[in-house]
Amino acid sequence: MSAAFDYDRFDQLFRQLGAAGYPAELHGHLVGRLSAGSRLDHGTWLDVAREVIDGRGAPGEADRILLIQLYDSSLAQLAGSGFDLQLLLPDDEAPIDQRTQALGQWCEGFLGGFGLVARERALSEEADSVLADFAAISQVQSDLEESEANEVDFMEVMEYVRMAVLMLFSECQPAETSQDQPPASLH
Template structure:
């Protein structure tokens, strides 16, 4: 299995960050990536430039790192456009504490909202459904949420619900900006 076929998860991308000397979380850039793909697309080259800029390097250290970073973009784009509606933000998983997971969601939301502020004007916003506007209006509060939380079932359930809200807001934005993609009404139809 090549890196291209391998699923890019939070730890794999975080490892590429570490390889480049960065202790940042990839969650922030994943939020940016999702919003960019939904609103105006971002080419593979532009994405690589953005990641390298964030990491403070001119180019990826090696071809395997470049492949993984490009696979991250491709995987996100495919998930956003898939009829299964299976997009998942790139966030710390259950191997991390709930506090780390909450910080990841907060960072993802900050990145997503940053692109909304850069790209969205009133004319575009008026074209969206009220459900989408409402979902997006809730996101800044997520960016301000308390992240110093204990590992408890109640906090885990709350964090799951907040993550699901962010995920659905991202999917709604993508589907409204890309009518006909995904073709959720036609489960038997292929997208090709």
């Protein structure tokens, strides 16, 4: 796992900054914006991240680099041809209720980030359905007991979220305009 997706490292950063937000929420917000078609320069992303983190202090140089790596890695994963999108969540060793709560925070962040981006056309029915599902997931109760059934349910929901994000990303990207082509002449 790359440092950009080390949940514990982000959790430590959020605690150091006295953050009101959560690491999963930050990543969801970022992926929501990217999925909706937004692109941010690194400076703007750091400003957005500082807002979502909502801490008492500003991230130091190493933390800013980590946040930029998260941005770059997330965009690369979304734009890549594979299905290698990672969600910034606690690892499998964390208690199931903590992972479930983080997945809810991730979905909540996604909805917030996605909703901030203006779109040129309406979403498909399938995309609207996904956003409704994410809203339901964000309301998840986190008092789950450790059990094989809860583990399987969590993995299925997490996989659904990953695949749904990739679908939303592909639906919402602006159409490529071929501005590099000279206009056709009318001879």
